[in-house]
Each structure stands twice: as structure tokens, then as C-alpha cells.
Amino acid sequence: MIHIFKKSISVLALALLSFSSCNKWLELKPQEGVVAEDYWKTKEQVRAAVNGLYISLITPIYGNRHLSQELFMHAEIRTDMVDISTFAPQTYTEYRFADMLPTNLFSNWGMFYKIINYCNNVIDNAPAVREVDPTFTQADLDAYVGEALAIRAWMYLNLARIWGDVPIKLTYTASDEDLVSIAKSPQAAVLQAAVDDLVRAEPMVRETFGNNAADKGKITRYAVNALLADAYLWQDEFQKAADACDKIIDAGIYELVPGDPSTWLNQLFGQGNSVEGIFELQYDRQQLNPFYALFRLNALYTAGQHVYEDLFQFDAADPTNFDVRGDRGALSTATNMIYKYHGLNRTQTKSLEESYTHWMVYRYADVLLMKAEALNGLNRGQEALDLIYMIRERGNAMQGTDLDPAPDDQQGITTFIVEERAREFAYEGKRWFDVLRNARRNNYQRIDLITSMVLNYAPADRQQAMLGKYRDVDSHYLPIYFIEIQRSGGVLQQNPFYGN
Template structure:
């Protein structure tokens, strides 16, 4: 089994023999000559490079990232939202974003780690096909499957970029030597989304259904991961019928299900053990490659704690019973007694992991996400009994989670807006601290120009003396996206700064 957790790390560091760092534009390039003369000769070379694309998401081979990709996925999806509170270790650049004062000097806006993974994918796409002519044991089916994996990973990386920056350079060719470095301008959101959907469409029929073992099925791209990403991108793009169709491909496969269980069973299955029946695609960490979250949430000078509203309003409590609780809340997403963000640092309901146990996986997609994507698309399409179907899905998720009656908004079945807000709020309970909250809020705000969602958000998160200014910023749609990091502006003269930050 090539892709187990140990192999991820072996390949990650082994790739430094082939891949050197380049200080020029958003690139980690192979050293000139090595990639063509000494590599790309066998199918094993190709598969090692495919695995390297996944491994790059764990962090830089040289350890030089200010923020590893998994950390960026969290920060980009949560800092601008409403479920975090600052604590003793909160950094200045994190305060900036939380207080709607982001500048182009903020290192959190440095997209270089994401483009490094994109360049790895582009490199495989360029060089892998020629290996078929050098290795007669390398089948077209194997090549197609590996190409599908890297196209999907590239699409996922661009989906993070376009939701975070709106307009980004669309780089589809690898940088493998200094001669190939090209300074690209930004592409529009529409062009980037079109390329994402093209990559996913081409990958869908070629991606494997299973690798034959559970860890690999969860840790590498399968056809179901392709469909889950498609559904999410199509929902973002307001193509609701197509989003429903993509979601149904995952649902109708009957390969996934909602994890049932006791108060601790759901948490243990999804976040302690990982790779559960609910998982579709998750980034694999282990004892040899720890995740970046322990210092963020577990140590005395932790960087973040849960916002007060998480237990007071999102999950709520039952005053009459200590054991009647939403299984996603206290002891899962958060430890209520300390406001500790628990999802990545808890060993069980009560006990904290040790530092060397900080290897909870980062979940990109799981079955509940696909269900609620479908519910949201149904609520927006709102044809026939769509709203009833959407509510049925939400209540299915809530029943599994033992959600409390206080969070049941019970919207009328003919109230499309009410159903949509119920779904948005249910997503906050289901995906707490999984890097989805800001994108959920922004998607709903953009859909109908309902900026009150974002204005209410900042009113509840920034200091009182900054509320008026922060709300005024929300009137400019470009304020909803990050600035381009100043280093990229300085080194690529083709780039034009997001107009809100000029």
C-alpha cells in the first residue's frame, strides 16, 4: 500500500532530492536537468510524484513555510468568521484579519504554499504521459487514474484560492527551470471556476472508485471526492441543479454514511481515529508528521479559543441535564469548561492529547457536507417539494447529532429564505472549525447581495469602536477577499492589487 501515513512522509522528504526551492514567483521547481534526465522513467517515478503532490499539503519539504497549507485552510476559512476568539498567543497578523484590518504585508495572505502544490500537479501532468513510452508495464488506465488525481488536487487548490482572493493567476504549466518562469496576470473568478470545473469533469470518469483499502480511499482522490468537490464548486457558482446532481452521485453510491453513536463515539470515530465511514477525503497526519494545530489550541498561550456564542447560541445547553447535548458541541468541537477548541487536540471527551499525538487529520469533505450542500442547493432551486426535501436532510443530520430543541428554527416549508438560513446555521454546528464557516457566510451573502449577513458578522466580532468602520468596508465586495501578498506584487509586475487594498 503506497499511500499509508508513513509513506506520505518518506515521499515528502525524498522529493527534496528532485525538487529545489526557487525564490522567484510562486514556485517550487525541480532542479534543472534532474527531472528529465534522472527521473520520469518508470511508473514508480510517476506514482511517487503523485504522492508528493499530497505530501506537499503537509508542509514544505524544507520546513520553510510561514504557514503550512493545512494551517492556511483553517485560517482562511475561520479567521474572518465568528466562531473564534483571540487568546494570549494570538498573533498581530491574525488580529488584523479578525478586526477587518488586513494589509498586503500580512503573511497569512501569502499563497505560495498553495501554488507549490499546484506546480507539483502541473509537473506530473506534463511529464507523466511520456513515461508510458519508457515503461511497458505502465498502463493507460494507471496513467489516467493518476492524472485524474492531480487534476482534482489542482482544482481543489484553485477553489481555495478563488474563494479567498477572487482573482488569481491561473498557472497550468509547470515551472521546471528558470527559463520557464512566466509572470502571469490575474484571471477573473469566472475563468478560474471554469478551469476548476473542466479539471473535475475530465477527472471524474478516470478517477478510481477504490484503492482497495480504507486509509488510501480516504487519503487519496477517488471519484467520490471528485463529485464532492464538484458539488461544492457548483453550489458556489449558483448552479443548483448541477450541484444536486453531483451530490447525488456520492449519496447514491451508498459507500458513505453519517456516523451514529454516543456522545464520544462520533468524535472518536471522525477525529481521533479518523478515516471514518463518513469521510470522503482527508489529509493524513501521523506521529512522524504532526498537524499544525496543537500550538494554536492546546498550549497555555494558545492562539485561539472558542467564541462565547459557540456554546451559548450555536449548540446551546440543556439546563435540566448534563448528558443531553448536541454530540458535536461540548467534548467534540469545543471543551465548554475551558473554551478550548477541542476537535484537533482532544483524545476523548475529557483528556487532551500529548504534543506527540497531534495528528488528527484535516477533513476536506465528509458525507454530512455533501448532504447539506444538496440541501442548500434544493432550498435555492425551490421547485416543487425541494424545500421539504431540504428540511428532511437537515433533520436527518440533526437527529444523528442529537441537536437540542433550542436550535430547531422550524422554518415554514414554504419559506425558502428561512430554510436557507436554517441550513447555514446547521452547517455552523456540523463543521465547526473545519475551515468552512467564512466561505459559507460569504456564499450566502453574495447570492442575493444580502450584505447584512456580513455586517451582522463583523458587529459581533470586532471591538465596539471599530464596528461602524468594519461594516462600511463590507459594502465593497472586494473587501470580502484577501489582498495579494506584497512580495508577489513586488516580484510580478503583471499582478494588480485587489482594488480595495490599493
């Protein structure tokens, strides 16, 4: 069951637009005192509601939890890229070491469905405004609805790869009377629902909003195509994924930030909204990101102990020769701190008051490596390798990390892509999803990608138990939170790995 109550969302913009932002496209607020019955009358109200969708992506809307910290946890905590500290509560330990139960709060999918319901509110109610506001053009309506469709699709993509089979809710829930119990749909249907939304949104959304911050922080046609490429890879639709990537590549407006050690981190993360960014969650001084507490002040997460030596490596003979993405790119070897979200550059870090590094959803390097994955699936190995080496050259990857697979070695290229994505997107909420997506193809032909990763980080006394669990493919998806099961009246069935 998906429980969304009227008091939470009946007036979306009032709930979400109560703070100001230096991003001009987030500043519009509805007038004080607006109630639900008076809403959906003007194009300005539609615009405010759509801006509210973006604010829901960067503010704590579910308890004190941010979407970005939720995505980080689901994508990183079960991997060899991180360790959890002694400050981490028991729920983190359970998740990391495959001891998840339906009572663990992290199995609660409420945040994702809350954002979906915000999107449904716009999708269902914005079209009627055209009938009462003659200044509201069809093109503007289409663009707003397209943005909501794309954000909804992103949420369903996340649900499908975290929980597997989940309910699909495509209409707005405005009050308790509208609550229904919805059975789970198969993961394939959830992925298809995401693709359907994106295909519908692609011709509707804008190519540009006319300013750089909005073009990076809102849904453009290029962000839709990046989402489509990702979703198609989860469906093993390799040609469609490659085609979606080509729409971004052929536009000629994105490029890789140069790998100069003195500027790479600052341009891409320290400042943000670089030429490489496609879709970034726009934190700023008025709305800080949650990463200072997670990674720095009594840090819950640290970099995995062997990440630098094993994944990035170093040149012992020449200290000036290093992978720019490693030490003081992704992490600090001196402190084992996850550095990417705190570094202004290689030598300066940000204070708590400056903790506004953006959360990268997609950037151009991701598009190139998604296309490489698609080309490899199409047995076009040499073209895939050309893209991998383009990324490696920009990052100055160490020679020892070059797996040098032959163009016809599809499995070798798969391993190379997964490892290169770990280097390129360290701590960007990609790792578990990358490993799982590649492991599960062809009836889990590459389950070794998961089991070998588990061996990299599992303590000796936990290894066999964890391997036994991860060999059961149902364990790769989270349980449904016990309260949802109880409230559904038997409609929702628990993931079989966790019992009923």
C-alpha cells in the same frame, strides 16, 4: 506574478518524500541521487511524484506553514467562531479586524501556487512515461493524472474564494527561464477552471484503492464529486451540485457516524478514516498536525466566547441532553479550547506526540448539507429540510436552535443551513466560505449574513469601521501580496479595495 523556482521543485519527489509514513501508499521513494534529467522514466517515479502531492498537503512546504493551518486561518479568523489570544502576532489581529494590507504575510498565496505547480509537473510530464515504460498502463496513467487534476482544482477553488480574481497557471514551471507574469483572471473563470479539471478527472480516478486509509486519504471518484458539488455551489449551478452529491449518496458506501456521545468524536476525529470520511488529510505519528501549537500550547486561537451558548445551546433542566457536537465535541466549555483536534473522546485528550487528528476536507455530512443547499436553490425546500433534520437528529441538536422555516421560505432555509453548517463543521475550515457563498448570491441579497456575523464578534469600538468595510464586497477577498505586485511589472493589478 507567480514565482516558483527550480531549486524548490525540479525534483518533486526528492523534496517531499524524505520522511517515512505508516501509510503504505506514501512509502515509495525514488532512489538517492536522482536528478531532474533522470526522472519521468518509470511508472514507479510517476507514483512517487503523485504520492509527493499528498505529502505536500500535510508537511510544511512554505516556511513552517502547513496547508491545513492556512485553510483554518482563511476560513475561521474572520468569523464569530473563534477568538485570537494575546499570543497571536499583529498580523492575526489585522486579518481578524479587517485591517489587512498587501504587506500582511497572510495575503501571500505562494503555498497554493506551489502545490499547483507540483500538480502541473505530474500533469505535464507523466504522459511521456508511457512511451518509455511498457509496463505503465493507460489506466494507471489516467488515474495518476486525475488525482493531480483534482488536487489542482481544489487549490484553485481555495484561491477563488480567498482572493477572488487570481492568475491561472496550467503548465509546469521548471526553471527561472520559464517564469512569466500572468494577469489575473476573473473569479468566475477561476471557478470554471476548477470545474473543468474536476469534470476531466472524474472518470479517470479510481473508485477505490483497495484499503481504507488510501480511500480516505487519496483522491477517489467520490472525493472528486464532493469537490464538484462545492465548486458548483459557488457557481450557483444547483442542479449540477445536487447531481454530484447524488453520485456519492447513491454509491451507498458512506453513512453518518452515529451520534453516541461516547463514540462520535473518537470515531470521526480521534481515530479518523471512519465510514463518514470522504477525503481526509492523513496525519500520523511520523507527521503530526500543526494544531497542538495553534489551539493548546500557548494557543493562538480559542473558541468564540458565545459559541456554545448561542450556537449549540444546552438543556438547563437535563444535563444529559446536549448536542454531541458542542461541549467536548467542537470545544471545551471549561477552558474555551478548540477541542475537536485534541480530543480522543469526551473525557481524554491527546498529548503532543499523539497530535495526528486528520484534517477533514469532506465528509458525508458535508455532502448531505451541500445537497440541501442545492435543493433550496432549486426551490425544493421540503427535501432540503429533510436533509437538515437528518443532520440535526444525528447530532442531537437542541430544540432552541431549530429555526423551523416553512418549506417555501427559501431565505429562512438559507439561514438555517448556514447555522447548521456552523454547528456541524465547527473549526473544520468552512465557516467564512459558507457565509460568503450564501451571502453573495443574487447580487449579495444576503449580505446580512456577513454583517450580522461581524456584529457577533467585533469589539464595540471597531464595529462601525468593520461594518463599513464589509459592506464593500471587494473587501471580502484578500489583497495580493505586495512583492507579487512589485515583481509583476504592472501585469498584476491590486484588488481595488486595497488600492494599486
